[in-house]
Amino acid sequence: MSPNEYMTMGTANLPSASSAAGKPVGQQGKLKAVNLNFYYGAYQALHNISLDVPANRITALIGPSGCGKSTFLRTLNRISETIRNTRVEGEILLDDENVMNVDVTLLRRRVGMVFQKSNPFPKSIFDNVAYGLKVNGFRGRLAEAVEKSLKRAALWEEVKDKLHKSAYALSGGQQQRLCIARALAVDPEVLLLDEPCSALDPIATAKIEDLLFTLKDQCTIVIVTHNMQQAARVADRTGFFLLGKLIEYNTTEIIFKTPTRQETEDYITGRFG
Amino acid sequence: MTLRNRWRKTLSYFMLSLTGVCAVVAVSLLFLILGILVYNGWRSVDWNFFTKLPKPPGEPGGGMANAIVGSLEIILLATIMGLPVGFMAGVYLSEFGGKTFAFLIRYMADLLNGVPSIVIGIFVWTVVVRRFHFSAYAGGIALALILIPITARSTEQFMTMVPQTLREGALALGASKWRAIATVVVPAAYRGIATGMILGVARISGETAPLLFTSLNNQFWGGGLSDQTASLPMMVYTHATAPYDDWHRQAWAAGLVLLFGVLLANIAARLILSRGIAVQK
Numbered sequence: 001m002s003p004n005e006y007m008t009m010g011t012a013n014l015p016s017a018s019s020a021a022g023k024p025v026g027q028q029g030k031l032k033a034v035n036l037n038f039y040y041g042a043y044q045a046l047h048n049i050s051l052d053v054p055a056n057r058i059t060a061l062i063g064p065s066g067c068g069k070s071t072f073l074r075t076l077n078r079i080s081e082t083i084r085n086t087r088v089e090g091e092i093l094l095d096d097e098n099v100m101n102v103d104v105t106l107l108r109r110r111v112g113m114v115f116q117k118s119n120p121f122p123k124s125i126f127d128n129v130a131y132g133l134k135v136n137g138f139r140g141r142l143a144e145a146v147e148k149s150l151k152r153a154a155l156w157e158e159v160k161d162k163l164h165k166s167a168y169a170l171s172g173g174q175q176q177r178l179c180i181a182r183a184l185a186v187d188p189e190v191l192l193l194d195e196p197c198s199a200l201d202p203i204a205t206a207k208i209e210d211l212l213f214t215l216k217d218q219c220t221i222v223i224v225t226h227n228m229q230q231a232a233r234v235a236d237r238t239g240f241f242l243l244g245k246l247i248e249y250n251t252t253e254i255i256f257k258t259p260t261r262q263e264t265e266d267y268i269t270g271r272f273g
Numbered sequence: 274m275t276l277r278n279r280w281r282k283t284l285s286y287f288m289l290s291l292t293g294v295c296a297v298v299a300v301s302l303l304f305l306i307l308g309i310l311v312y313n314g315w316r317s318v319d320w321n322f323f324t325k326l327p328k329p330p331g332e333p334g335g336g337m338a339n340a341i342v343g344s345l346e347i348i349l350l351a352t353i354m355g356l357p358v359g360f361m362a363g364v365y366l367s368e369f370g371g372k373t374f375a376f377l378i379r380y381m382a383d384l385l386n387g388v389p390s391i392v393i394g395i396f397v398w399t400v401v402v403r404r405f406h407f408s409a410y411a412g413g414i415a416l417a418l419i420l421i422p423i424t425a426r427s428t429e430q431f432m433t434m435v436p437q438t439l440r441e442g443a444l445a446l447g448a449s450k451w452r453a454i455a456t457v458v459v460p461a462a463y464r465g466i467a468t469g470m471i472l473g474v475a476r477i478s479g480e481t482a483p484l485l486f487t488s489l490n491n492q493f494w495g496g497g498l499s500d501q502t503a504s505l506p507m508m509v510y511t512h513a514t515a516p517y518d519d520w521h522r523q524a525w526a527a528g529l530v531l532l533f534g535v536l537l538a539n540i541a542a543r544l545i546l547s548r549g550i551a552v553q554k
Contacts, residue, residue, distance in 0.1 A: 079445055084372070109447035119438040122461045132446035135456070179442070186446060 029093075030055035030220040031076060031111075031190055036090035038071055038080070045071045047245045048090075053190075053237075058212055058221045060235030060252065062228055064267070067241040069224045070116075073192050076222065077111040078104050094190070109136055112188030112219075116195040118175035120167035120182075125150075125159050128167045128178055132186040145185060152218075153181035154211050173204025180211065191215065193223040197230065209234050228268060232256050240264045310532060314525030322526055327492050327508075330517045337527055339494050340503040343409065344531075347488055347504055348478055350413025351420055355477075356470055358417075359424025363466075366425065367432035368454050379429070382422040391482035393418050398486035407501035412488030416477040423476060427469025431462040468546040475538035479531060481506035505531045 031053040038046035046068045053059045061069040074080040075088055078099060092099045099107050109132070120128050129146040138145065146163070150156040155177045162169070167178055176196055183191060193212075197205040212221055212234050225231050231238050232252060239249040240263070248255060248264045259265045266272055321336040328335030362382070366375050397415040405411070435458050443453035459466070489501040490511055505527050512524035 077445060079441055082441060082444060105447045105449055108445055113441075113445040115438055115442065115445075117438055119436070119442040121439060121442065121457050131443070131448075131456070135443075135446060135448040135452055182442075182446065 029053060030095065031222070032091075032093040032096075033072070033076075034091040034093065036072070036075065036088065036092065038068075038075055038089075039087040040083070041085050045244050046075075049246045051239055051246055051249055053220060053222055055220050056216055056218075057236040058216060058223060058234050060231035060238045061222065061224045061241060062226075062231050062238060062267075063241035063247075064272070065226075068244040069239075069241040070194050071244075072241070073113075073194050073222060073224050076190070076192055077108050077113055079108070079113060109186050110188055111190040111192060112183035112186065113192045114176070114179050114183055114194065114196050116198055118172060118179050118199070120170075120175050120178055123167065124164045125167050125170070125178060126163040129181050129185050132182060136186055149181040149185040150178075152184050152215070153177045154207060154214075155181055171204075173200050173207065176200060176204070176208065177211070180208070184215070188219055190220045190222065193221065195224050195226055198226060205230070228256075240267060242267070307532070310525060310529045313522070314527075314529035317522040317526035318529060322523075322530070326494070327512075327523070328519075329492075330515065330520065333519055335523070337503070337505065337508050337523065337530075339491060340505045340508040340527065341530070343488070343491065343495070343503040344478070344505045346409050346498060347412040347416060347484070347502060348474060350409060350498070351416035351477055352474055354413060355417035355420030355473075356424055359421040359473070360428050360466070360470075362421065362425035363428025364432060364454065364459070366429040368450070368458070379426070382425050385418070385422040386426070389482075390419060390480050391485070394483040394486040397483065402487055406499065407487065407489040409488050409498040409500070409502040412484045412502060412504065415483035415487045416480060419480060419483065420473050420477050423473040424470055427473065428462075428466050431465030431469065432458060434465065435461045464545055468542045471538055471542040471545070475535045475542070478535055478538070479506060481510055485510075 029052040033049050033051045036046055036049040037044060049068075049072060051072075061072065063069050071080065076092060076099075080086055080088070081104070088100075094102065094107070094111065099111075102110075121131060123131070126143075126146055129149050130142050133142060133145055147156060147160075150159060155174060158174060159170070159178075167175065170178060176199075180191075180196070197208055200208070209230065212223070215221060223231075223234065235252045237250065238252045238255040240247045240255060240259075240261075242263055248259055248261045250259075254260075255264060256268055259268060321334060322338075323336060323341060324338050325334070325336035326339055327337060362378070366379055366382075370376075370378060393415050397411055397418070401411045401414055402408075439457050439461060440453055443457040444450070448456070484504050484507050488504060488507070490507040491501050491503040495502055508527045509524050509531070512520040512527065515521075
């Protein structure tokens, strides 16, 4: 879609780019991976992953370091393409449309991402949140949109008096919530979080987890986490990755209480990993 | 203490002193040069030096106003031509270049960096001056050829220091690649890029050999940018090699003014570069 088309599309908010606006939300798969393989050069990092992410639910991906869970997450918004010499096989479907057929900038507006290490831009708090709106040709009232996003990310009260200060003046936990606010500003349908709490203390982590619950109504969330307690706390469904394979994927309760695979049980009970 | 231990301590002390002495020698060279220039040149650096034209041999007084303006003109031309090309090439190397092609360009930029400046002078003389005329334009082109690889490499260096996570953050919000570069990566690296540019301009300000064949020199104001043009380095060369005491003093003065200009640019660059990239560590 060209920026010109955006400009003609009302002022209240960014248009919903979803072609499935009329479908009922809830149980059907928002995002699906079908027989996904991923290669860094000759090295195969993902083996035949098929996984169905339900809409308006939190899906957690767990597994030991290097098991491919982050790699998988990064294929979902095609940010993996920024690394040279990588290759994807198989399909990723967003509302049953192959993401390879979606314009990549449009896809990334629909599928937002929060990274492991908070990565605010060297700009003011306000400009950080406004960035996604600006690059997507937002024509409404920027200040209102920024305020709304900061409120959704539960950061507004802490930063409302210093919106034009550098984002680097914030603490680590605040920076990560700023990055979430930045991602939410463009109203993504799916939010991908790549170990968002790995550098945060328990209090900041709790704030972000609370935030995820409130966001569930508005978008579909996929979170990669190292922390099994976190997955157990927040996720509706959990997938366990090992050595580039999806070992088991089920509701969180089943994964943590009655896993069917021995590897899952070993990992959950801390026998390795 | 054993003999061996004493020997080790003595050797250590000796080597430490030697490196210290060498460090002092390295730094004091700058002050030696400055001192000699000031000693020989300060009497000739007066108001006339900045406002008057050179006098013919035998007549005392006069100045180098034309050379100061001429130097500024040539440097400005080189900057206008060289900085954008160098900057864009640096952006390409850092952000777009594939493995082999970027390697080739980088390698060739380094080779161009190492080309003796007099060879660049001869090259521009062949390509430009022989077809047209000695001119400030030709001088500017010659200096731009030196400036381009310097700017390209320094721009690339500071752009690659910007963490990949910032690029990904911008791309993940739906920014196109050029937009992410223009609005996130370049702003994050602008201090370093600006510093590299200033140092590059400072470097070409003192070049003499490329001007020898291109802008030549002029004892008068000359007929604009397409005429042969005076410059401070050329004035130092012609005046220092002439057999007149008064000219020698003028040459010292020109050297002094030139050195101060370059030093000021360097200090400015260091001040800007309080940090190379505007990203938290």
